[in-house]
Amino acid sequence: xxxxxxxxxxxxxxxxxxxxxxxxxxxxxxxxxxxxxxxxxxxxxxxxxxxxxxxxxxxxxxxxxxxxxxxxxxxxxxxxxxxxxxxxxxxxxxxxxxxxxxxxxxxxxxxxxxxxxxxxxxxxxxxxxxxxxxxxxxxxxxxxxxxxxxxxxxxxxxxxxxxxxxxxxxxxxxxxxxxxxxxxxxxxxxxxxxxxxxxxxxxxxxxxxxxxxxxxxxxxxxxxxxxxxxxxxxxxxxxxxxxxxxxxxxxxxxxxxxxxxxxxxxxxxxxxxxxxxxxxxxxxxxxxxxxxxxxxxxxxxxxxxxxxxxxxxxxxxxxxxxxxxxxxxxxxxxxxxxxxxxxxxxxxxxxxxxxxxxxxxxxxxxxxxxxxxxxxxxxxxxxxxxxxxxxxxxxxxxxxxxxxxxxxxxxxxxxxxxxxxxxxxxxxxxxxxxxxxxxxxxxxxxxxxxxxxxxxxxxxxxxxxxxxxxxxxxxxxxxxxxxxxxxxxxxxxxxxx
Amino acid sequence: xxxxxxxxxxxxxxxxxxxxxxxxxxxxxxxxxxxxxxxxxxxxxxxxxxxxxxxxxxxxxxxxxxxxxxxxxxxxxxxxxxxxxxxxxxxxxxxxxxxxxxxxxxxxxxxxxxxxxxxxxxxxxxxxxxxxxxxxxxxxxxxxxxxxxxxxxxxxxxxxxxxxxxxxxxxxxxxxxxxxxxxxxxxxxxxxxxxxxxxxxxxxxxxxxxxxxxxxxxxxxxxxxxxxxxxxxxxxxxxxxxxxxxxxxxxxxxxxxxxxxxxxxxxxxxxxxxxxxxxxxxxxxxxxxxxxxxxxxx
Amino acid sequence: xxxxxxxxxxxxxxxxxxxxxxxxxxxxxxxxxxxxxxxxxxxxxxxxxxxxxxxxxxxxxxxxxxxxxxxxxxxxxxxxxxxxxxxxxxxxxxxxxxxxxxxxxxxxxxxxxxxxxxxxxxxxxxxxxxxxxxxxxxxxxxxx
Numbered sequence: 001x002x003x004x005x006x007x008x009x010x011x012x013x014x015x016x017x018x019x020x021x022x023x024x025x026x027x028x029x030x031x032x033x034x035x036x037x038x039x040x041x042x043x044x045x046x047x048x049x050x051x052x053x054x055x056x057x058x059x060x061x062x063x064x065x066x067x068x069x070x071x072x073x074x075x076x077x078x079x080x081x082x083x084x085x086x087x088x089x090x091x092x093x094x095x096x097x098x099x100x101x102x103x104x105x106x107x108x109x110x111x112x113x114x115x116x117x118x119x120x121x122x123x124x125x126x127x128x129x130x131x132x133x134x135x136x137x138x139x140x141x142x143x144x145x146x147x148x149x150x151x152x153x154x155x156x157x158x159x160x161x162x163x164x165x166x167x168x169x170x171x172x173x174x175x176x177x178x179x180x181x182x183x184x185x186x187x188x189x190x191x192x193x194x195x196x197x198x199x200x201x202x203x204x205x206x207x208x209x210x211x212x213x214x215x216x217x218x219x220x221x222x223x224x225x226x227x228x229x230x231x232x233x234x235x236x237x238x239x240x241x242x243x244x245x246x247x248x249x250x251x252x253x254x255x256x257x258x259x260x261x262x263x264x265x266x267x268x269x270x271x272x273x274x275x276x277x278x279x280x281x282x283x284x285x286x287x288x289x290x291x292x293x294x295x296x297x298x299x300x301x302x303x304x305x306x307x308x309x310x311x312x313x314x315x316x317x318x319x320x321x322x323x324x325x326x327x328x329x330x331x332x333x334x335x336x337x338x339x340x341x342x343x344x345x346x347x348x349x350x351x352x353x354x355x356x357x358x359x360x361x362x363x364x365x366x367x368x369x370x371x372x373x374x375x376x377x378x379x380x381x382x383x384x385x386x387x388x389x390x391x392x393x394x395x396x397x398x399x400x401x402x403x404x405x406x407x408x409x410x411x412x413x414x415x416x417x418x419x420x421x422x423x424x425x426x427x428x429x430x431x432x433x434x435x436x437x438x439x440x441x442x443x444x445x446x447x448x449x450x451x452x453x454x455x456x457x458x459x460x461x462x463x464x465x466x467x468x469x470x471x472x473x474x475x476x477x478x479x480x481x482x483x484x485x486x487x488x489x490x491x492x493x494x495x496x497x
Numbered sequence: 498x499x500x501x502x503x504x505x506x507x508x509x510x511x512x513x514x515x516x517x518x519x520x521x522x523x524x525x526x527x528x529x530x531x532x533x534x535x536x537x538x539x540x541x542x543x544x545x546x547x548x549x550x551x552x553x554x555x556x557x558x559x560x561x562x563x564x565x566x567x568x569x570x571x572x573x574x575x576x577x578x579x580x581x582x583x584x585x586x587x588x589x590x591x592x593x594x595x596x597x598x599x600x601x602x603x604x605x606x607x608x609x610x611x612x613x614x615x616x617x618x619x620x621x622x623x624x625x626x627x628x629x630x631x632x633x634x635x636x637x638x639x640x641x642x643x644x645x646x647x648x649x650x651x652x653x654x655x656x657x658x659x660x661x662x663x664x665x666x667x668x669x670x671x672x673x674x675x676x677x678x679x680x681x682x683x684x685x686x687x688x689x690x691x692x693x694x695x696x697x698x699x700x701x702x703x704x705x706x707x708x709x710x711x712x713x714x715x716x717x718x719x720x721x722x723x724x725x726x727x728x729x730x731x732x733x734x735x736x737x738x739x740x741x742x743x744x745x746x747x748x749x750x751x752x753x754x755x756x757x758x759x760x761x762x763x764x765x766x767x768x769x770x771x772x773x774x775x776x777x778x779x780x781x782x783x784x785x786x787x788x789x790x791x792x793x794x795x
Numbered sequence: 796x797x798x799x800x801x802x803x804x805x806x807x808x809x810x811x812x813x814x815x816x817x818x819x820x821x822x823x824x825x826x827x828x829x830x831x832x833x834x835x836x837x838x839x840x841x842x843x844x845x846x847x848x849x850x851x852x853x854x855x856x857x858x859x860x861x862x863x864x865x866x867x868x869x870x871x872x873x874x875x876x877x878x879x880x881x882x883x884x885x886x887x888x889x890x891x892x893x894x895x896x897x898x899x900x901x902x903x904x905x906x907x908x909x910x911x912x913x914x915x916x917x918x919x920x921x922x923x924x925x926x927x928x929x930x931x932x933x934x935x936x937x938x939x
Contacts, residue, residue, distance in 0.1 A: 179895075245797075246842050385891070622865070625864040626862075661863065
């Protein structure tokens with residue numbers, strides 16, 4: 001890769017020079033075009049690049065554009081048989097990342113904006129899109145590290161995808177639940193319960209006031225509980241709880257399995273028992289997710305996605321990909337629920353970054369908002385909205401913060417906060433539901449519920465002993481670790497402060 | 498409570514906080530003349546201000562009666578004053594939202610049996626939190642037809658005026674004489690109307706000033722002969738039928754603009770200045786039918 | 796009587812709280828109006844979770860500025876149907892929603908009959924479930 005180290009090159013426009021056998025810089029090959037005006041139909045991507053020593057920013061950006069589109073390491077004459085100018089991705093802008101480079105603790109990084117022509121991609125295939133955008137390029141030697149931060153998917157391309165099978169609006173209509181976050185809990189312990197014991201937890205949680213119970217990501221069909229048993233006991237619990245409350249209830253039956261055939265079989269069985277929702281894990285892969293989304297649309301089923309595995313590539317700030325890109329792909333792929341962070345719980349999450357994920361899942365149109373990590377304006381082309389799920393180390397005592405940060409369209413999953421309640425699972429569910437309803441009531445009344453939150457909860461606890469017990473048990477539990485995934489840009493309002 | 502106790506009551510602070518001054522100023526700005534009306538509005542505002550203070554120290558338990566009647570000929574500013582009255586009432590906390598819903602008989606009364614109650618209730622719901630302004634209210638009552646549905650609307654209205662005093666204020670508006678007859682035949686309504694405001698016709702000078710204000714807003718000026726013609730026009734027009742005060746002036750000016758445009762168009766090809774574009778000439782006014790004794794436009 | 800925590804059906808936004816007072820309802824109505832949502836009032840004697848279409852007490856109310864008129868209608872509905880379920884629904888016409896944004900109960904029967912589960916046993920231990928509303932055991936019109 002010797003040649004790309006010499007800086008200060010420009011695109012070679014003379015065809016004879018350009019297509020002479022040998023090695024050229026990516027800039028010379030035409031993968032950098034500062035004057036390029038992205039078309040409305042282009043797929044846009046923003047990468048965070050840490051170039052190798054001696055590689056300038058434009059060349060690194062051009063290299064990423066090249067390797068994620070038409071380029072190979074050397075010049076090939078067969079390019080000239082194609083409309084290669086069109087197919088070449090164009091890096092059209094590089095910005096130094098704030099707070100990186102000399103004088104900071106971090107090596108110099110750049111944000112590179114790259115535009116891809118729509119014809120580079122197959123319609124309706126996340127697999128094809130990702131094979132280009134994150135296919136080879138992440139192992140490329142000219143860069144030390146590379147992170148895909150955001151994408152702008154053109155409306156023309158979005159329209160080739162199904163989008164969420166059900167969507168937030170129809171999910172709420174089916175559940176007949178409006179104007180408040182939904183409540184859920186993951187059945188605990190994660191592993192080891194028999195089907196009969198497992199269903200007990202589901203019944204208690206739902207009858208106590210939760211809307212959903214949930215399998216965990218690694219509950220599939222193990223020696224202690226095979227999947228049919230789990231489905232039968234859980235659906236007994238769901239239906240009994242629905243009769244006991246008059247509400248529509250659900251349990252996310254995890255249909256993740258080794259093959260598509262096995263997943264379809266499990267999903268069909270869930271349907272035959274009257275379940276309104278099934279669940280899959282991100283680790284089944286993009287194509288399997290799209291298949292299940294299609295099945296869910298065809299069978300009036302809500303599709304819950306657990307983001308199992310996501311942190312292996314989304315957590316480090318300099319390499320991998322940001323979770324907001326996963327959010328976009330999953331909205332295109334067609335899931336209805338996705339775990340998207342809690343702000344206040346035990347798992348990673350800066351408030352503004354998480355709001356950015358939630359906006360990506362819920363907006364009909366998202367403006368560019370750098371402070372939330374949203375680098376592009378995105379029109380969602382009437383795709384349904386995905387319900388974000390907040391799960392992991394949250395409890396009733398944080399209800400004001402949860403409502404404030406996460407809003408109304410979210411499933412709040414209180415696993416430990418329900419099942420670990422000192423007065424029992426039903427009492428745990430009651431505590432969560434009372435806390436939630438009291439907070440929504442106060443918010444709608446125009447109260448400063450974020451600041452008055454603890455007081456609002458204490459007031460409700462005076463007539464609700466389960467809530468009192470919950471506040472006494474977990475009232476002070478917080479997880480104050482610094483986030484690794486934070487905004488590179490501060491909101492302008494406070495920039496001068 | 499002892500009367501000698503010194504209470505921290507600040508009438509001026511209440512006046513400022515309630516923004517009543519802003520409403521009164523706006524009234525002054527928007528309406529030429531009408532001195533007796535403005536005086537009356539100021540009196541009502543003062544009364545409401547003091548009543549509010551009295552209530553705050555427990556001197557008065559009941560909300561004061563607030564329903565009103567605005568009587569006078571068309572074009573005398575009744576709707577404009579009603580809008581200001583709504584913001585005064587809002588500023589003082591007598592109505593929660595301060596909007597004005599203006600209706601006539603057609604909005605309240607249905608044509609078939611069973612239509613009137615839902616229609617009237619619909620209007621009342623829209624007006625709640627604000628002021629319901631019923632123009633030409635006497636049309637609700639048609640004694641010549643004993644099965645007229647207007648009576649039903651009046652009854653519903655009465656009930657709400659009495660039982661939901663905190664929820665809305667009703668202003669009845671129309672010609673003085675007809676309104677008097679209306680109240681005389683509906684004593685139940687009359688007894689609930691606490692404030693009567695009479696809107697006199699504008700004097701010739703006031704109408705001329707109103708014309709000036711309107712032209713200002715439309716960015717026109719009168720030439721000297723035009724000003725003279727307009728004064729003569731006003732004097733003549735006031736004596737003719739269907740005179741509607743400010744509304745008649747507005748219509749006259751609109752027609753003058755039309756004639757000015759036509760005049761400029763007819764003489765096109767000659768030099769044209771911005772001044773000419775904005776000037777109304779005497780002939781633009783004198784071409785009015787009023788000057789040759791024909792039936793005027795309304 | 797129902798056996799859950801509050802001995803009542805728990806549909807709607809605020810079923811776990813003490814019954815809302817008129818003052819509390821007014822504030823919720825105000826919230827809906829501030830958001831530009833139309834408010835509708837519906838009643839039923841059969842609160843089966845799949846019974847979507849309760850009877851409308853008039854059309855949803857559009858273009859109102861103040862909650863007082865809606866509260867009047869709520870009270871009229873409660874007075875006419877004291878032993879029915881009455882719910883208030885707020886409709887949002889925004890693109891991307893076009894669906895209810897609020898829904899809460901403002902009246903319940905004195906005695907809430909609840910539901911039972913009817914199980915249809917099938918092969919392979921599978922079960923078909925039906926939730927049956929006790930309220931519908933009597934013919935329509937004779938239920939209260």
